[in-house]
Amino acid sequence: xxxxxxxxxxxxxxxxxxxxxxxxxxxxxxxxxxxxxxxxxxxxxxxxxxxxxxxxxxxxxxxxxxxxxxxxxxxxxxxxxxxxxxxxxxxxxxxxxxxxxxxxxxxxxxxxxxxxxxxxxxxxxxxxxxxxxxxxxxxxxxxxxxxxxxxxxxxxxxxxxxxxxxxxxxxxxxxxxxxxxxxxxxxxxxxxxxxxxxxxxxxxxxxxxxxxxxxxxxxxxxxxxxxxxxxxxxxxxxxxxxxxxxxxxxxxxxxxxxxxxxxxxxxxxxxxxxxxxxxxxxxxxxxxxxxxxxxxxxxxxxxx
Amino acid sequence: xxxxxxxxxxxxxxxxxxxxxxxxxxxxxxxxxxxxxxxxxxxxxxxxxxxxxxxxxxxxxxxxxxxxxxxxxxxxxxxxxxxxxxxxxxxxxxxxxxxxxxxxxxxxxxxxxxxxxxxxxxxxxxxxxxxxxxxxxxxxxxxxxxxxxxxxxxxxxxxxxxxxxxxxxxxxxxxxxxxxxxxxxxxxxxxxxxxxxxxxxxxxxxxxxxxxxxxxxxxxxxxxxxxxxxxxxxxxxxxxxxxxxxx
Numbered sequence: 001x002x003x004x005x006x007x008x009x010x011x012x013x014x015x016x017x018x019x020x021x022x023x024x025x026x027x028x029x030x031x032x033x034x035x036x037x038x039x040x041x042x043x044x045x046x047x048x049x050x051x052x053x054x055x056x057x058x059x060x061x062x063x064x065x066x067x068x069x070x071x072x073x074x075x076x077x078x079x080x081x082x083x084x085x086x087x088x089x090x091x092x093x094x095x096x097x098x099x100x101x102x103x104x105x106x107x108x109x110x111x112x113x114x115x116x117x118x119x120x121x122x123x124x125x126x127x128x129x130x131x132x133x134x135x136x137x138x139x140x141x142x143x144x145x146x147x148x149x150x151x152x153x154x155x156x157x158x159x160x161x162x163x164x165x166x167x168x169x170x171x172x173x174x175x176x177x178x179x180x181x182x183x184x185x186x187x188x189x190x191x192x193x194x195x196x197x198x199x200x201x202x203x204x205x206x207x208x209x210x211x212x213x214x215x216x217x218x219x220x221x222x223x224x225x226x227x228x229x230x231x232x233x234x235x236x237x238x239x240x241x242x243x244x245x246x247x248x249x250x251x252x253x254x255x256x257x258x259x260x261x262x263x264x265x266x267x268x269x270x271x272x273x274x275x276x277x278x279x280x281x282x283x284x285x286x287x288x289x290x291x292x293x294x295x296x297x298x299x300x301x302x303x304x
Numbered sequence: 305x306x307x308x309x310x311x312x313x314x315x316x317x318x319x320x321x322x323x324x325x326x327x328x329x330x331x332x333x334x335x336x337x338x339x340x341x342x343x344x345x346x347x348x349x350x351x352x353x354x355x356x357x358x359x360x361x362x363x364x365x366x367x368x369x370x371x372x373x374x375x376x377x378x379x380x381x382x383x384x385x386x387x388x389x390x391x392x393x394x395x396x397x398x399x400x401x402x403x404x405x406x407x408x409x410x411x412x413x414x415x416x417x418x419x420x421x422x423x424x425x426x427x428x429x430x431x432x433x434x435x436x437x438x439x440x441x442x443x444x445x446x447x448x449x450x451x452x453x454x455x456x457x458x459x460x461x462x463x464x465x466x467x468x469x470x471x472x473x474x475x476x477x478x479x480x481x482x483x484x485x486x487x488x489x490x491x492x493x494x495x496x497x498x499x500x501x502x503x504x505x506x507x508x509x510x511x512x513x514x515x516x517x518x519x520x521x522x523x524x525x526x527x528x529x530x531x532x533x534x535x536x537x538x539x540x541x542x543x544x545x546x547x548x549x550x551x
Contacts, residue, residue: 041473042444139345165471166390168344168499169537170544194471195500209473239485255478258502258535259524295474302475 001068003157003188004030004053010061011048011211022048024211025062030157030190030204035183037202038192039298045211046192047087050161053190054084067156080108083155085146087162087192093135097126100134101148108153118185119148122178140171147178158182160191164198176201196295207298214301219294226292226300228252229268232260233278233287244281250274255299260286262296310335310462310493311356316365318351325351327516328365335461338484338494340507344544348516349497350466356495357464358382370461383411386455386463386492390470393451396440400431403439404454411458425453445476452483462493469500481506501537512540515549 011023022045030036038046051057053064055075064071069078091100101123105112116123126144129137134145143163150158160179164172176198179189191202199205199219206216215222235241242261245254250273253264265271275287311333318326326348333339343349354360356369358378367374370384394403404425408418426432429449439447448468456463465484469477481503484494496507504510504524511521520527520543524536533539 041476042471044473162471166345166467166499168544169501169540170344170547173541194473196474256481256506258505299474302473 001065002029003032003067004028004036004190005065006049006053006062007064008062009049009052009059009064011045011052011057012060022211023052023059026208026211026213027062028206028213028216030188033183033186033188034203035179035189035191035201037199037205038190038208039194039196039199039205039294040192040208041194043210044208046208047161049208050084050086050159050190050192054082054159055079080153081156083150083153083158085150085158085160085163087165089142089146091134091142091146091149094133096131096133097137097145098130100145101152104149105152110153112152115152115154118154118182119151121181122151123148139167143167143171143175147175151182156187158187158189160189162192162194164193164195172198196293196298199294205294207301209302214304215297222294222297223292226297228300229265229271230290230292230296231263231265231271231274231287232257232290233263233285234260235282235285237282241282241285244278248274248277253300253303257293257296260290262290264296264300308334310370311495312366312368313356314366316352316355316367317363318348318355318360319363324516326355326362329513329516329518331511331518331521333462333493333495336488336491336493337508338488338496338506340504340510341495341497341513342501342504342510342540343497343513344547346549347513347544347547349513352513353464353466353495353497356381357385357387384460384462386458386460388451388455388463388465388468390467394439394447394454397438399436399438400426400442400450401435403450404457407454408457413458421457425450425457429453443476445472445479448472448476449480449483452480452487456487456492460492462495463487465494465496467497467499469498469503477503501535501540504536504540510536512543514543514547519543519546 007027009023009026013020013022026049040046052059053066053071055071055078058072066078067081071078095103101112122144126141164175183189202219204218205222207214242254245251245261245263250266250270251263252266254261271289278285309332314330315328316326317328329352341349355362355374356367358374358381362374369381372380398406401422404422405418408421426435452468469480488494509523510527512519527539531539531542533542
């Protein structure tokens, strides 16, 4: 059996009148030694799903297996085999860096020394501060310590709930490098993120919105399913350009995308027509076809 | 003071013990511009922003915000700016309407003013039906749009936005930036921090802090040219990787 199998998982909160359906029947599978990304914004249902898979919450429907074990019946056995890094910092702020790591090792009946090779690369980065209290660490260092603590018992499946939220672009990149190393150690990883650009670093991704999965595929597969011509356009007057683009009938959608505006065309073969039409109104225009970004695909799926 | 600048900062410094969090930074923010304030975690952004908002006294240097001195007139600064933080910006257990009334009331606005502004805000945000719902029940994207509206209800000359779009979905993120553009169009200066580098491209000018200092300040186009980078993401990575400060 695959390390994570999720079948039609549902979760509701609240009483009869005001129920919120946090998960509306979610299914997917994670392959052995793969990084699976759950991409979605705040409130999409990612954390509820993590809590169910880590046996901290009971689902209202469906079944899930982690490492071949049922998340409801075999919860005790699952807890020994998984590593979990919750979205909120959950280490002991009044213990030092080293004490936190030793504490988590002891709880899982092991020692730091026994599994040090697995966390070495990460722990060495925070080792200069090993006597500092965890509560006094910066965001990036807290995140590294939390990852070490989640790994110290050498889990076979690792759950990371928004490990990079609020972390700067440099630390985010470093974090994903670390995940690649762990994957090479044979650990299967489920990670969630609101950052679309991190999707390309996963083997497979599921785009989740309002408790439903919009698409599950490889990052390349998500992109090739976009299916409509996409153009990047810029001019010195971007706000004006945006309004101008909205007035063209052949344009299905247009929105700012970094330095450019992205223009989704309704049909193939009208790109030249749009270019000519734009240049009639505004001379200083750069326009070119582009490959969709995961974020383009996500927005298109959300709007459907 | 140059009348075209709403913020003037000269060698502004903040030390905590022997640690220099903000190290003699100098820059100006022009009236009506969208000013991006970027930096890695621990670069000193929050400390600098707290000084500019009148919440923390500098150790050395000079700064004026909306015409007021950060040492002697920090109360006036607080009254004349808008501020929105990522984490805490609205009362979750108050309704949409109550939040608007509460914030405008704090700034001493009249009942008539508050009523007019509330109606306008609900209409613009298309939240009329949710007016009496608790803020807790709104999706994050809506909360953040409401928080921004609340932050500028008292008509400040400048608004400080601290990571306003963290965790917000891509469509709501763009709607939020649309509101920023509109505010700037109405003459409000926007001072904004973000971890999304595509949003840095939307700013008129962006400042990048590294180890408590100003490492670069220019238009996104000029920054990309200076550093031979294809995107602001690359500019940021090039500069932020130079950081020596180990947080």
